[in-house]
Amino acid sequence: ARGGGNARSGYIQRIFWCNTHSYCRKMSIIVTILLICLALFVAANIFLVWASADVGSNVYVKAYCKGQTEQRCVALTFDDGPHAKNTTKVLDVLKRHEVRATFFLVGENVERHPELVARMVGEGHIVANHTLSHDAKFPLWSRIKVEDNIMACSDAIYRAAGRRTRLFRPPFGVTVPAIGKAMSALGHNVIGWSIRSYDTMRRSSRKSVAKRVIKRLHPGAIILLHDRCEGAEELLEDIITQGRARGYSFVAL
Secondary structure, eight states: OHHHHHHHHHHHHHHHHHHHHHHHHHHHHHHHHHHHHHHHHHHHHHHHHHHHHOTTSOSSSOEEOBOSOSSSEEEEEEESOOOTTHHHHHHHHHHHHTOOOEEEEOHHHHHHOHHHHHHHHHTTOEEEEOOSSOOTTGGGSOHHHHHHHHHHHHHHHHHHHSOOOOEEOOGGGOOOHHHHHHHHHHTOEEEOOSEEOOTTOTTSOHHHHHHHHHHTOOTTBEEEEETTSTTHHHHHHHHHHHHHHTTOEEEOO
16 A cells, blocks of 8 residues: 555656646747747847948948048038038138038028028039938938928028039938938938048047047048037048048048
8 A cells, every 4th residue: 555655646746747847848938939039029129220320221221321442532521501600611621721522401501501502512512412401300200201301402402502412411310211212202312421520529629539530531431520510620620631641632422
């Protein structure tokens, strides 16, 4: 009887162990699947953020971020202007050094200072589109609203300087499907950059910003600057003189 009791007890223990082991295996598989799904979800979201935030990702629209050349030439580009005081100083520096640049203009600023846009064109610079309003919500708009805003900027540039442009730089360098579709519909080319100066960081001295830019110079580089910033002319002066000292020339896009 004692032996039979032990046998039954051992049998029950084995059944319990098997059931517990089977349950643990199932739970382990479920947890593993959930972790894989979570990892894929996180990875997909990271990809989508990168695709939108990096103008050079080329996921939603092709962006030209550097010139295809081995020659030591670089392009200076300025965003957000024109600005009454600072853009004038930038144009003075460019004229003194006989350097041509490309200005990505905000339509509302063009309407305020059309004479500066006319001067840009008159002095051989390229004027391009940076939307009418540079609205922070621009990437969230519908394709139609995006197109209307871009075309309104183009119209403002045309009224100021008699020029149409197909060069476009999205605000903050953010691209989304609606912007990609608008570019296809309008026949515009997106221009990015290969060197971001971070000149909008007020705590950084103009000398330190220039040093950062010069350190990153490479053949075909497109440099992102802002002519609305205080000290933009000082920064530009340093970039031109130091860049030329290293054998670089400056070209428009």
